[in-house]
Amino acid sequence: MPGDDGLLAVRAAEGDEDAFEVLVRRHAPGLLRLAASMLGSPSEAEDAVQDAFVSAWRRLPEFRGQSAFTTWMHRIVANRCLNMLRSRRPVTDLDSVPEPEAPDHAVSPARAAESHAAAVALGRSLSELSPEQRVCWVLRELEGQSYETIAETVGISPEAARGRVFRARRSLTEAMTAWR
Amino acid sequence: MAMNTGAELPGPGTGAGGAEEPVDDERLACGRLLSEVWESREDGADDPHVRACPYCSAAVRQLDLLGAAVREAGGGREQEWDAGALTERVMDVVRLELRPGRPLPLGEREEDLWVREAMAAKALRAAAETVPGVRAGSCRIRPAESGGSPARGPVRVRLEVVVPLTPPLRDVAEEVRRRVAGAADEALGLPVADVDVHITDVTDPAGSDETERTHTTREARGVRVARGVQDAQDAEEGNQS
Numbered sequence: 001m002p003g004d005d006g007l008l009a010v011r012a013a014e015g016d017e018d019a020f021e022v023l024v025r026r027h028a029p030g031l032l033r034l035a036a037s038m039l040g041s042p043s044e045a046e047d048a049v050q051d052a053f054v055s056a057w058r059r060l061p062e063f064r065g066q067s068a069f070t071t072w073m074h075r076i077v078a079n080r081c082l083n084m085l086r087s088r089r090p091v092t093d094l095d096s097v098p099e100p101e102a103p104d105h106a107v108s109p110a111r112a113a114e115s116h117a118a119a120v121a122l123g124r125s126l127s128e129l130s131p132e133q134r135v136c137w138v139l140r141e142l143e144g145q146s147y148e149t150i151a152e153t154v155g156i157s158p159e160a161a162r163g164r165v166f167r168a169r170r171s172l173t174e175a176m177t178a179w180r
Numbered sequence: 181m182a183m184n185t186g187a188e189l190p191g192p193g194t195g196a197g198g199a200e201e202p203v204d205d206e207r208l209a210c211g212r213l214l215s216e217v218w219e220s221r222e223d224g225a226d227d228p229h230v231r232a233c234p235y236c237s238a239a240v241r242q243l244d245l246l247g248a249a250v251r252e253a254g255g256g257r258e259q260e261w262d263a264g265a266l267t268e269r270v271m272d273v274v275r276l277e278l279r280p281g282r283p284l285p286l287g288e289r290e291e292d293l294w295v296r297e298a299m300a301a302k303a304l305r306a307a308a309e310t311v312p313g314v315r316a317g318s319c320r321i322r323p324a325e326s327g328g329s330p331a332r333g334p335v336r337v338r339l340e341v342v343v344p345l346t347p348p349l350r351d352v353a354e355e356v357r358r359r360v361a362g363a364a365d366e367a368l369g370l371p372v373a374d375v376d377v378h379i380t381d382v383t384d385p386a387g388s389d390e391t392e393r394t395h396t397t398r399e400a401r402g403v404r405v406a407r408g409v410q411d412a413q414d415a416e417e418g419n420q421s
Binding site for chain 1: 204205206214215218242243245246248249250252253260261263264266267269270271273274275277278279281296297298301302305315316317318319320340342
């Protein structure tokens with residue numbers, strides 16, 4: 001019942017840890033997915049989301065519910081990821097390429113290998129984007145956010161968000177074309 | 181890129197996004213900007229030119245190819261995250277970080293028992309939610325009279341609730357008020373001068389459409405139900421003087 005997010009956030013802001021726990025449990029999976037896409041590393045994603053929730057708890061008294069709780073959390077996680085990406089060594093480290101997840105879904109081995117190769121190629125191309133481009137691209141392409149929402153999340157103008165997504169797509173299409 | 185004409189024109193920006201991204205945009209041989217072609221593709225626009233034009237088609241194919249790669253690589257995103265362990269870790273930190281809360285007096289004036297506002301609020305919300313269908317939100321508890329630091333004496337409770345639409349709202353609010361006052365008095369031993377029940381929203385018992393209103397109307401609409409409150413207050417004041 002995500003409809004009571006606002007209610008729970010108000011309670012959490014007034015010091016109700018149990019209400020906050022419901023929110024954490026409810027939103028952690030989506031935020032972990034978001035952070036993993038942005039960071040390309042499940043373990044870093046867990047750190048990012050954990051820090052984001054702790055920071056949210058501290059800042060909740062300032063959260064006046066102008067936006068939905070989930071939007072607010074997306075913003076905190078996105079900015080946390082942005083900072084983590086920025087603080088990485090400027091040299092593109094191949095370690096940041098996502099470890100291929102065990103393909104436990106039912107697909108043929110050939111298709112799994114193909115998907116796997118595409119995933120690795122995409123992961124590598126993603127790690128070469130600038131942190132700003134990567135974050136905006138993930139919000140647009142994987143989270144399906146509007147440019148207005150991305151702009152709000154990242155704290156830039158919608159035009160700038162549009163431009164970043166476009167540039168990310170250009171780099172990625174070039175990289176993927178080269179891979180094929 | 182296959183359709184790269186090499187012309188990186190600053191472009192006058194014929195489309196919505198044209199003016200903002202002149203530097204990195206690319207004008208295709210047919211004269212369209214790459215950003216425009218991709219955007220119309222994204223918007224699902226059916227443009228006869230794009231379908232017929234080899235340059236635009238190539239550009240669209242590349243975007244689709246990227247989309248396909250994203251979907252193929254989507255395996256990681258389907259991953260079932262175990263939020264349980266993370267939730268535990270977050271809550272371990274949270275529970276250690278007690279917010280400095282307002283202390284509230286318990287028991288008689290001459291006693292020295294106190295309860296943190298957040299703790300008392302939790303108990304009062306729970307009491308409110310014993311009324312079927314009621315959800316409690318903000319619960320603020322303040323000394324009813326100023327003076328003393330921190331003040332002892334009865335408190336004033338301001339509680340926000342979301343209630344089901346069915347029975348007369350006033351009756352529900354009155355029942356909430358009664359149970360909250362009862363819990364404060366009996367369970368907590370918190371002398372209460374006044375319980376304000378604010379209905380911030382109503383839920384459709386069919387359960388369909390409460391989701392957004394709960395939030396947006398929280399501050400916009402406050403139905404204050406104060407019947408009986410004044411009486412209680414008068415009685416309290418009578419007792420004290």
